[in-house]
Amino acid sequence: SSPTSRSLEVMRDRGYLAEVVEKWIPMARKRKDLFGFIDVLCVHSVREGDVVGVQATSGSNVAARITKINDHENVGTVRKGGIRILVHGWSKRKGRWQLREVDVS
Numbered sequence: 001s002s003p004t005s006r007s008l009e010v011m012r013d014r015g016y017l018a019e020v021v022e023k024w025i026p027m028a029r030k031r032k033d034l035f036g037f038i039d040v041l042c043v044h045s046v047r048e049g050d051v052v053g054v055q056a057t058s059g060s061n062v063a064a065r066i067t068k069i070n071d072h073e074n075v076g077t078v079r080k081g082g083i084r085i086l087v088h089g090w091s092k093r094k095g096r097w098q099l100r101e102v103d104v105s
Contacts, residue, residue: 003056004039006097007088011054016042035074037085052084059091059100069104079105
């Protein structure tokens, strides 16, 4: 399973309505993230105003994704809009997937 599908499952288990918002652009043969850095958009089913954008990646790419987000022209607007931003880094240890979650809001 992909990092995005694992993050989707985790966020749903935490009580979020969660959907993949990255798109595949066939002509360009690449993916486009929402606002340039969000793969999964999540809205909590109970906590009003709890909206989270998740960037899902491999464990080895967490630092690069944090830099990408912090340097992105849209990050200030997303933060001002009240969207929390999480980076989910996935690594396999002892045969099990481990999540490293970093809040970059």
